[in-house]
Amino acid sequence: MAIAHILGFPRIGAQRELKFALEAYWRGESTEDALRKTGRRLRERHWALQAKAGLDVVTVGDFAWYDQVLTTLALLGATPERFGTEPAALTLQDYFRMARGGENCFAMEMTKWFDTNYHYLVPEWTAGVRFGGGVDWLFDEVAEAHAAGYRTKAVLVGPLTLLYLGKIKSGLKHKLDLLPAALDGYARLLARLRDAGVEWVQVDEPILALDLEIEWRDAFAPAYAALAKHAPRILLATYFGEVGDHAALLKSLPVDGLHLDLVRGSDQLDAFTADWPHDRVLSLGIIDGRNIWRADLDAAHARLLPLKHAFGDRLWISASCSLLHVPVDLGCETRLDEELKGWLAFATQKLDEIVALKRALAGEADKVHAAFDRARAAHAGRRNSPRIHNALVQKRLAAIGDTDTQRNSGFSDRIAKQQAKWKLPAFPTTTIGSFPQTPAIRQARAAWKRGDTPHLDYLEKMRDEIRLAVRTQEELGLDVLVHGEPERNDMVEYFGEQLWGYGFTTNGWVQSYGSRCVKPPVIYGDVYRPEPMTVGWSRFAQGLTDKPMKGMLTGPVTMLQWSFVRDDQPRETTALQIALALREEVCDLEKAGIGMIQIDEPAFREGLPLKRRDWDNYLDWAVRAFRISAAGVADETQIHTHMCYSEFNDILPWIAAMDADVITIETSRSDMELLDGFGEYAYPNDIGPGVYDIHSPRVPKVAEMVRLLRKARSVIPDQRLWVNPDCGLKTRNWPETCAALENMVKAARALRDEIALPQKGGQEEIAA
Numbered sequence: 001m002a003i004a005h006i007l008g009f010p011r012i013g014a015q016r017e018l019k020f021a022l023e024a025y026w027r028g029e030s031t032e033d034a035l036r037k038t039g040r041r042l043r044e045r046h047w048a049l050q051a052k053a054g055l056d057v058v059t060v061g062d063f064a065w066y067d068q069v070l071t072t073l074a075l076l077g078a079t080p081e082r083f084g085t086e087p088a089a090l091t092l093q094d095y096f097r098m099a100r101g102g103e104n105c106f107a108m109e110m111t112k113w114f115d116t117n118y119h120y121l122v123p124e125w126t127a128g129v130r131f132g133g134g135v136d137w138l139f140d141e142v143a144e145a146h147a148a149g150y151r152t153k154a155v156l157v158g159p160l161t162l163l164y165l166g167k168i169k170s171g172l173k174h175k176l177d178l179l180p181a182a183l184d185g186y187a188r189l190l191a192r193l194r195d196a197g198v199e200w201v202q203v204d205e206p207i208l209a210l211d212l213e214i215e216w217r218d219a220f221a222p223a224y225a226a227l228a229k230h231a232p233r234i235l236l237a238t239y240f241g242e243v244g245d246h247a248a249l250l251k252s253l254p255v256d257g258l259h260l261d262l263v264r265g266s267d268q269l270d271a272f273t274a275d276w277p278h279d280r281v282l283s284l285g286i287i288d289g290r291n292i293w294r295a296d297l298d299a300a301h302a303r304l305l306p307l308k309h310a311f312g313d314r315l316w317i318s319a320s321c322s323l324l325h326v327p328v329d330l331g332c333e334t335r336l337d338e339e340l341k342g343w344l345a346f347a348t349q350k351l352d353e354i355v356a357l358k359r360a361l362a363g364e365a366d367k368v369h370a371a372f373d374r375a376r377a378a379h380a381g382r383r384n385s386p387r388i389h390n391a392l393v394q395k396r397l398a399a400i401g402d403t404d405t406q407r408n409s410g411f412s413d414r415i416a417k418q419q420a421k422w423k424l425p426a427f428p429t430t431t432i433g434s435f436p437q438t439p440a441i442r443q444a445r446a447a448w449k450r451g452d453t454p455h456l457d458y459l460e461k462m463r464d465e466i467r468l469a470v471r472t473q474e475e476l477g478l479d480v481l482v483h484g485e486p487e488r489n490d491m492v493e494y495f496g497e498q499l500w501g502y503g504f505t506t507n508g509w510v511q512s513y514g515s516r517c518v519k520p521p522v523i524y525g526d527v528y529r530p531e532p533m534t535v536g537w538s539r540f541a542q543g544l545t546d547k548p549m550k551g552m553l554t555g556p557v558t559m560l561q562w563s564f565v566r567d568d569q570p571r572e573t574t575a576l577q578i579a580l581a582l583r584e585e586v587c588d589l590e591k592a593g594i595g596m597i598q599i600d601e602p603a604f605r606e607g608l609p610l611k612r613r614d615w616d617n618y619l620d621w622a623v624r625a626f627r628i629s630a631a632g633v634a635d636e637t638q639i640h641t642h643m644c645y646s647e648f649n650d651i652l653p654w655i656a657a658m659d660a661d662v663i664t665i666e667t668s669r670s671d672m673e674l675l676d677g678f679g680e681y682a683y684p685n686d687i688g689p690g691v692y693d694i695h696s697p698r699v700p701k702v703a704e705m706v707r708l709l710r711k712a713r714s715v716i717p718d719q720r721l722w723v724n725p726d727c728g729l730k731t732r733n734w735p736e737t738c739a740a741l742e743n744m745v746k747a748a749r750a751l752r753d754e755i756a757l758p759q760k761g762g763q764e765e766i767a768a
Contacts, residue, residue, distance in 0.1 A: 002308070002315040003281075004055045004358040005153060007202060007237055007259065007289070008062035008322030009046045010347050012511050014329045018042060022065070022515040026100075026697075032092055039063065043141060047150055053351035054358070057200065060145045061138050061155040062322060065092065066099040066514045069120040069165065070108070072157040076185040077134035080108060080124040080169075087134040099514060101696035109167070109669040110513060110695065111647065112606050114206060114240045116290070116325055117520075117562055119513035123162060125178060127171025131185025138189075142196050153235070154198045158205040159186050159227075160219055165207075176219060183226050190231035202235045202259070203227075206321075208250075209241030209265070209610050220249060228254040235259060235283060239321035241610045244268040257281030262303075263288045263320035273307065282311060285320035287353050292326055292508075292522065292564045293382075294345045295353045297375040301360050308361050317358050323347040327508040327519075339385065340503045340524060343378045382524075382568065390500065390526035393577055400576065404583075405627040407635065407659060411685050414635040414661060421595065421636050422548055426755060427709070427723050427748045428479040430688070432642050432664060433552045433598065434491075434728035435469045435484035436737055445489065462487045463540060470544045472738065477745045480548050480596060483541035485730070491554045491600065492562045496521035499581055500528040502563070513695075516731065521563045523574060529581035532588045539592045550640060551589040551597040556582055556625040561603035572621040582629040590633045598640035599630055599660070602727075605648060619654040626658045638662060644690075644727050649677030656683060664688035666726040668700075672711040679715025687716055690726030691747065692740055697732070699739045705747035718755065723748040 012018045021038035024030035047058040064071040073079045074095060077087030083105060085094045099121055101107035109122040138154065145152045159182045163175045172178065193201055207216070228234065233256035242265025243250065250258055251272070260268060262284055269284070276282055284307075286300045307315050329348040333341060345353060356371040365372075382388065407414065441462075448458035469484030488494040496502035503522040512518050534551060542549040556579040565574055582599065589597050604626075609618055630639045641658065644666035648655060655663070667674045667689040675689045689712045691705040712721055723744060729737050 001313055001362045002304075002311075002317050002358050003057070003313060004317050004354050005057050005283070006050065006055065006059055006319055006323060006351065006354065007204070007239070007285070008059055008155060008324050009050065010324050010326070010328050010511065011042065011046075011063045012328070012509060012517055013042050013045075014332050014507065016509050016517055019515040019517055026096070026515075035092070039065065040144065043144065044148065047145055047148065049348055050351060051150060053348075054355035055351060056151065057153040058145060058150045059155055059202070060141050060152045060198075062324070063141060065095060067119075067121045069123065069157055069162070070095065070099060071137065072162060073123055074135045075138055075156075075189060076182070077132045078123070078129050078182070078185065079134070081126055081128050082124070087130065087132065090135050101693065101698040103698065106698065106700075107669060107693060107696045114209075115606055115608060115610060116240075117510075117512055117518065117603065117606060118324065120165070123166030125163070125166045125168045125172055125175055129178065129181075131178075131181045133185065133188060139192060139196055142193065142198055146197060152198055153200040153202055154193050154232075155202040155204065155237075156186075156189065158203040158236075159183060159223060160216065161205050161207045164216060174215075176215060179219060179223065183223055186227055187230040190227060194230070194232045198232050200233045200235055200256075201231060202237050203255075204237045204239075206238060206240050208238045208243045208246055209261075211610075211612050212246075217246065217249065220253060224253045224255055233257070235281065235316075237283070239264070239285060239289075241265055242268040244271040247271040251275065251277060255280070257283055257314075257316065259283035259285060259316075259318065261285045261320040263290070269303075273310070276311075281314045281316055282307075283316035283318050285318050286357070287319040287350050289319035289321040289323050289350070290325045291567060292344045292346060293567055294343055294349075294375055294378040296379055297353065297356060297360075297372050300357055301372075304357060304361055315361075317354050317361075319350055319354065323350060325510060326350070327505065327510055329507075332507040333505055335506050336503070339381065339387075340522065342374070343382055343524070344522070346508070385525075388525040388566075388568070390528055393501075393526040393528050393580075396580055397573070397576055400580075400628065405624055405631055407631050407633075409635045411659065411661065414638075415686065417636045418638045418661065422638070424479055425752060426718060427721055427751050429723045429745055429748045430478060430480035430550070430664075431473075431482055431725055431741070432694075432728045433482050433485055433550070433600070434488070434730035435472075435482070435486070436732055436734050437486070437730040438734070441465060441486050445487070462537075466537070466541050467544060470541060470549075473741075474545060474547065476738065476741050477749075478547075478741065480550060481541075481545055482550050482552060483537055485552060485728075487537060490519060491728075492559055493519055493521050495533060495554055495559060496523075496563065498529070498531075498533040499578075500530060501525040501577070502527070516695075518562065523560075523563045523565050525566070527574065527577040527581055529584050533585055535585070535588050535592045535594075538589055538594050542593060548596050549594060551586075551594040553582055553585060553597065553599045553629075555599045555601040555604075555641065556629050557607055557622045558601050558603040561607050572625075575621065575625040576628065579625040579628040583632050586629060586639075587632045590637050595636065596638045596640060597630075597633070598642060599626065600642045601626060601658075602642060602644045604643055604655070604658075605651060608651065615651075619651065623654050623657045626660075630658075630660065640664065642727075648674060649681075652677055652681040652683060656681070656685070660685060662686040662688060662722060664690065664722065664724050666690045667712075668693045668708060668726050672708050675712055675715055683716075686720045686722060688722030688724040689716070691723060691744060692725055694725050694727045694729055694732060694740075697736055699736055700743065702743045702746045702750065705744055706750050709747055709751055713751070723751075 465486035
């Protein structure tokens with residue numbers, strides 16, 4: 001009989017219990033003991049769900065207090081040296097200081113986990129890093145699961161993936177120079193897991209889905225030969241793409257099983273079933289771990305059936321990847337309309353789908369016929385529902401021409417007109433968009449949505465918040481203002497709520513990083529804008545000031561990437577539908593007197609396929625979608641965009657092709673390293689590198705920001721350099737925000753002094 005399992009389960013809790021426990025602890029309102037009890041309750045609940053559904057093993061080690069990569073470093077004792085902690089004595093407070101920064105240390109760099117919206121903390125590799133052993137958290141969790149009577153499968157980020165995803169900081173020529181030490185550390189971990197009675201360890205190596213350099217590919221065989229001597233049975237897990245190019249290598253490795261993603265690598269199965277070693281498990285991820293549509297169980301069953309007799313209990317059935325990337329439980333959705341709800345499956349429901357396939361293969365079709373019937377009804381309903389297709393949208397899409405992607409003039413002509421219009425100082429200061437979303441704002445919005453607050457009263461409350469944001473920015477001396485976005489719950493959901501073709505959940509939360517959760521909308525049909533979405537708010541805000549006020553929109557690629565997207569048409573088609581809706585909004589903002597419009601695309605790099613052979617197709621339509629959204633305005637209207645927490649250097653020609661007048665990017669956690677590529681490429685348009693990290697409560701000093709800006713000046717011409725934070729400020733409180741922005745404005749003024757009076761160097765400002 002086939003074995004049912006998962007690669008991981010969401011750790012935040014169905015009601016975001018982990019988020020609230022973490023934030024209470026960080027605010028000093030709760031104890032470490034209370035936080036640990038919340039973590040234990042969540043682990044116990046999630047194991048119980050897996051067991052109740054009928055999975056054969058529960059997965060242990062998928063829990064993390066902030067991030068699984070940082071937790072792996074903590075287990076190995078390989079945390080960054082600069083924090084000065086003793087690895088074996090690492091405390092939760094130390095762990096959070098690495099993730100969030102502290103009084104005298106900045107946080108670890110954060111970037112996207114492959115092509116997902118999850119962010120991991122980037123390992124810092126130096127010659128002095130050690131893998132000598134760290135915390136016992138994983139072993140404590142194994143003991144908890146065994147005490148509860150569960151058969152366990154532990155999970156670890158694999159050694160080659162861990163090394164690959166880190167960055168060399170000093171003393172090393174190549175990351176693989178650390179491999180022998182890393183393998184020693186992993187060998188000790190694996191031996192302890194074996195001694196603790198763990199039968200299987202899932203070792204995640206998602207870098208196998210990338211275009212690996214030969215030295216990385218060649219490192220797998222000796223690495224796993226070394227680990228196999230000490231380990232329980234190893235299930236090597238690949239996901240996020242196909243790994244058929246490595247089929248011969250993977251068949252030869254001394255591991256006990258291999259997991260394949262059959263959703264993102266749907267054509268790779270034949271390369272592995274032929275001549276698969278007779279003593280090894282083949283785990284097939286046939287349920288989509290990254291989207292929420294109910295599975296076509298008939299199609300999945302038909303695909304698995306030929307393997308039933310050949311593999312027997314060596315056939316394992318799972319989701320394509322960890323279920324970290326989907327919400328916890330559809331059962332928590334009490335307001336979702338029944339038709340749309342019937343089309344969906346969250347993590348808890350995906351457990352049932354996996355087990356239904358297992359039981360059908362075991363000849364128990366009569367016991368799971370209801371699950372198959374529901375799946376058939378869902379797929380038939382989606383095909384036939386009148387809410388899916390909109391003839392007007394399809395007509396407009398077909399009419400798009402090349403002129404719809406072009407501004408009237410090139411950048412050099414546009415920027416001259418914009419400078420003449422705005423007369424901004426050197427190093428103009430601005431923010432990325434949002435200001436603190438205080439409890440009062442959230443409570444007011446919730447009361448309005450419940451119907452407890454009249455609409456006009458709610459509008460006035462939000463206008464008061466906009467008045468506060470504008471007044472504060474003027475007092476701080478910022479040059480280009482924003483309205484602060486108090487009316488917005490989320491940068492994607494807010495727009496999706498006003499577009500046709502979108503649906504919304506109440507508790508469909510997914511972890512983005514740490515305690516930060518997002519609630520992606522559901523794109524189920526053709527996308528259409530019935531009326532303006534932001535014009536009234538931006539017009540009101542501009543009326544409060546003589547300074548330029550940016551209109552704030554989320555771009556088409558990010559609207560796509562940060563939603564659960566329909567799977568019945570190409571993603572390109574959906575992106576272009578969104579772009580047309582945003583183009584209308586951009587033009588309406590311009591007509592309302594908004595002369596600067598920011599179209600954020602933080603997910604542009606995230607959507608990039610993992611294999612380079614697939615890049616051009618994606619980048620061509622992604623750039624086209626952005627240009628369609630932005631190209632309908634006059635030369636004097638300045639288009640901004642924002643990107644963050646990704647590596648951009650390998651796609652700079654396409655970023656330049658987006659032709660935004662100003663781009664702001666996250667650079668502070670990397671100490672401006674990310675900016676080097678823009679300088680080497682000679683990025684042609686204006687750029688604002690982030691000078692401080694908004695994801696940390698730490699307020700950087702003026703001198704720190706001046707140092708970063710001087711580094712930026714070494715690669716970006718003064719006349720094209722803007723000054724701004726890394727990202728939006730919604731997660732910060734007002735005192736932190738005002739203190740950091742005050743220092744940022746002082747830093748910009750110090751640089752202006754250096755230009756005007758080089759002999760003074762702006763030292764009076766810098767000392768502040």
